[in-house]
Amino acid sequence: MQEITIMTENRVGALAEICEILGNRGINIESISAQGLGESGLIRVVTGDATTAAKALSNRKGFSVRTGDILIVKVNDEPGELGKIARKLARAEIDIESMYLLSRQKGVMEVAIKASDMGAAMKAIK
Numbered sequence: 001m002q003e004i005t006i007m008t009e010n011r012v013g014a015l016a017e018i019c020e021i022l023g024n025r026g027i028n029i030e031s032i033s034a035q036g037l038g039e040s041g042l043i044r045v046v047t048g049d050a051t052t053a054a055k056a057l058s059n060r061k062g063f064s065v066r067t068g069d070i071l072i073v074k075v076n077d078e079p080g081e082l083g084k085i086a087r088k089l090a091r092a093e094i095d096i097e098s099m100y101l102l103s104r105q106k107g108v109m110e111v112a113i114k115a116s117d118m119g120a121a122m123k124a125i126k
Contacts (some may be wrong), residue, residue: 001072001100002050003112006057007064010041018043021060027053030113031102044098046070046112070098071113073125077104082111085125089115092124 015034022029022045031046047053050067054072058065075081081100089096095116100109115121 001070001112002045002067003114004045004047004050004054004057005066006043006045006069008041008042008043008062009068010039013088015039015043016056017060018045018063018073021056021111022047022053025052026100027056031100033100044100046102049108069118071115071121072102073111073113075109075111077109081109083101085111085113087114088124089121092120094121094124108120 003037006018007022010017018031019029027047029045029047033044035042045053054065054067057063075085075112086096086099088106096112097116099111099113102112113121113125
């Protein structure tokens, strides 16, 4: 699966603009994370069609857009489970670039992970 990372100016309405661009093209947002980092905004989006979404967002002035692979990991929805995954990656000396919750249902969490070495991360987590 791929995530779309958008860097933009941290301004009122930027997130609304991103969501509207995708919605107007019929692209459903499956997961979204947004942070203000001083004068910059960092938004990560997961959709069913990363290529089309990234193209739509790239056409907008002021957005720096890139796509990248993410791992989807299913873990029990219990205290300490995310720590176990993070520790496995740390032991393998793999940097976690981003990690966020995609869904939580019936005692299971789906977590998205972007790591410095995706192949090694996959092996370390299994």
